Amino acid sequence: MTKSKELKFESPSFAERLKSMLGVDFYRLFHTPVFYIFLAISAIIPAMVSAMTMMPDQNGNTMEPLYSNVWQIIAATEPLYVINTIADYANMNMVFIFGGIMVSIFIGHDYKSGYVKQLFTTHAKKQDYMMSKSLVCAFAIVCMCASYFIGGTFAGLLVGYSLEVNVGSLIIAIVGKMVMSLGWASLYTFLNVIFRRYFGISIASSFFFGTGILIIGAAAIVEGLSLPTGFLNVFLYGSSVNACLVSNIETLVICILVSVLWTVFYNALGTHILSKSDVY
Amino acid sequence: MNAIEIRNLSKSFRGMYAVDNLNMTVPVGSIYGFIGENGSGKSTTEKLICGHLVPDGGEIKLFGRDYTDAGVRVRVGALIENAGCFPHSSVYQNLRMQTINLGLKNPDEEIRRVLEIVRMQDSANIKFKSCSLGMKQRIGIAMALLGDPALLILDEPINGLDTDGMRIMREILVDITKNYGCTVLISSHILGELEKIATHYGIIRQGKMIMELSAEEMDRRAQVFVSLKTDDMKGAWAILSKKFADVREEGEYIRVYDVDDTAYIVDYLMKSGHVVSEIKKNKIGLEEYYIELMSRKGEE
CATH class of the missing domain: 3.40.50.300 (P-loop containing nucleotide triphosphate hydrolases)
Incomplete structure (x- = not known):
């Protein structure tokens, strides 16, 4: 290979910069066992939940199944912000919890290994980093949603649940949750940027937000006051819950808007923080 | 540029x-x-x-x-x-x-x-x-x-x-x-x-x-010195100190700084009754230069 002695400096365009950063992140994603482990977890968890709810109790009686329909493993029958049973909670939204942990491990290793130095040496613009991580992690969470769907459907069929469903609503619910992955991935990327020096805290914070416990708590208060809960859809967890088996096109539009707006917000804030603080 | x-x-x-x-x-x-x-x-x-x-x-x-x-x-x-x-x-x-x-x-x-x-x-x-x-x-x-x-x-x-x-x-x-x-x-x-x-x-x-x-400037600034060994190091050091401004004992050698005329030093010591067994011309390296500079700055 011949190398030039000329000193030419051509500034790469935003698209070129993002392409190279995305290339690195996708390469890493497909070469890291963590991604495949979490894909497997996403497939196994719905199967486990389905099986566990069918287990006999202490008296040997078979427990009443929590689900009556295969698709309840994928999405709730209606937007249930306040949960009463595990079935209200245990659906594809759980992927956002595993996704948070996966994203934290994925991004945390950038810092633990020191590879982030290579990224920031050659990429002066911190926006590249935030956007690339958000997009790649969103892709990973979407894959986990797909894995959850496959695992949940198989488990539901094996247990013998009903398949009856409004297909349109089911598709919108799944697509809506997948769309929400971008917003969640941006939140986790942002949390990992804030806690970049504290690997454990970044995992714990992603888990905490992923559970949606803040929205569940807020919903309990709002319902207690007999106020409408619709405004909770402006939050990531709210919109993720809203994507359920009675979803319509309006639900999907809300999911897109909420996901994109939070993505823009977290990316802008994360970029600002990275630009104004020491990165390594 | x-x-x-x-x-x-x-x-x-x-x-x-x-x-x-x-x-x-x-x-x-x-x-x-x-x-x-x-x-x-x-x-x-x-x-x-x-x-x-x-x-x-x-x-x-x-x-x-x-x-x-x-x-x-x-x-x-x-x-x-x-x-x-x-x-x-x-x-x-x-x-x-x-x-x-x-x-x-x-x-x-x-x-x-x-x-x-x-x-x-x-x-x-x-x-x-x-x-x-x-x-x-x-x-x-x-x-x-x-x-x-x-x-x-x-x-x-x-x-x-x-x-x-x-x-x-x-x-x-x-x-x-x-x-x-x-x-x-x-x-x-x-x-x-x-x-x-x-x-x-x-x-x-x-x-x-x-x-x-x-590096060229460094080379110019680096002090030249002559290091030598004699049969009576203490005596030679005393004699040289009277004649030269910067004479130091460094391990087994005596160093005479800012001088590069070995013949003159040998002759001077011989006249004082000291036999020179080893003598060579030297320049201080980067490490010594740095240590000296640091000690000077430390004193400031």
């Missing part, structure tokens, strides 16, 4: 200045030896140049452009503290990621090229965590060499290398500056090694640049 031009650069951590109004000029094509004690601010300066840290104030220009310019930064290669590789990935995978990051067209060819440069062409499939310290340092260099770096920033790259590893590293650095026109900023504690390759020096102390000079 200078490869690096820094004016009044400052960086503090919790109110303590690690870099304090630092000025630095690294000419294009030079090997700039960046010298200083532990905690003097070398690594902080290098991290500031690479954009890992945000300065409190001052200006950094790389090849006449602001250091945040994407065009110039994509041509900076760095090895700071460690190679920054994923331990469970192979050497090849780590280098491959960097080729993607740099948007290189022929990644495998590039990887082969840099592995050949660092003499590690047979180690591509080894996991990074299985590599020795010396190998990891060389992989870090290979990583920094990928693409067409116009500027290499190397923080203690010869740490942990054996004698052969140091020689290889020396050859690599000279090669890339001569053949590829690359500028190298290198910090090291092994001043003897640095002296063999550096064309310029910058000496930093407590975050301030106390001296910048070229």
Whole structure:
């Protein structure tokens, strides 16, 4: 290979910069066992939940199944912000919890290994980093949603649940949750940027937000006051819950808007923080 | 044009200045030896140049452009503290990621090229965590060499290398500056090694640049001295001290500074009844110069 002695400096365009950063992140994603482990977890968890709810109790009686329909493993029958049973909670939204942990491990290793130095040496613009991580992690969470769907459907069929469903609503619910992955991935990327020096805290914070416990708590208060809960859809967890088996096109539009707006917000804030603080 | 031009650069951590109004000029094509004690601010300066840290104030220009310019930064290669590789990935995978990051067209060819440069062409499939310290340092260099770096920033790259590893590293650095026109900023504690390759020096102390000079200037400034052995060292030292301003006992030798006329010294001692068993002309090296400079600054 011949190398030039000329000193030419051509500034790469935003698209070129993002392409190279995305290339690195996708390469890493497909070469890291963590991604495949979490894909497997996403497939196994719905199967486990389905099986566990069918287990006999202490008296040997078979427990009443929590689900009556295969698709309840994928999405709730209606937007249930306040949960009463595990079935209200245990659906594809759980992927956002595993996704948070996966994203934290994925991004945390950038810092633990020191590879982030290579990224920031050659990429002066911190926006590249935030956007690339958000997009790649969103892709990973979407894959986990797909894995959850496959695992949940198989488990539901094996247990013998009903398949009856409004297909349109089911598709919108799944697509809506997948769309929400971008917003969640941006939140986790942002949390990992804030806690970049504290690997454990970044995992714990992603888990905490992923559970949606803040929205569940807020919903309990709002319902207690007999106020409408619709405004909770402006939050990531709210919109993720809203994507359920009675979803319509309006639900999907809300999911897109909420996901994109939070993505823009977290990316802008994360970029600002990275630009104004020491990165390594 | 200078490869690096820094004016009044400052960086503090919790109110303590690690870099304090630092000025630095690294000419294009030079090997700039960046010298200083532990905690003097070398690594902080290098991290500031690479954009890992945000300065409190001052200006950094790389090849006449602001250091945040994407065009110039994509041509900076760095090895700071460690190679920054994923331990469970192979050497090849780590280098491959960097080729993607740099948007290189022929990644495998590039990887082969840099592995050949660092003499590690047979180690591509080894996991990074299985590599020795010396190998990891060389992989870090290979990583920094990928693409067409116009500027290499190397923080203690010869740490942990054996004698052969140091020689290889020396050859690599000279090669890339001569053949590829690359500028190298290198910090090291092994001043003897640095002296063999550096064309310029910058000496930093407590975050301030106390001296910048070229290797030629350094050579001119380096004190000449004569070291000798006699049958009666104490007596000879007393006699020489009367005649010369700077006479020191250094181990088994007496050193007479700022004098290079050995014949005159031999003659002078013989007249005083001392037999010279060994005498040679010398110049103080970078290490001694640095130690002396530091002790002078310490006294100030």
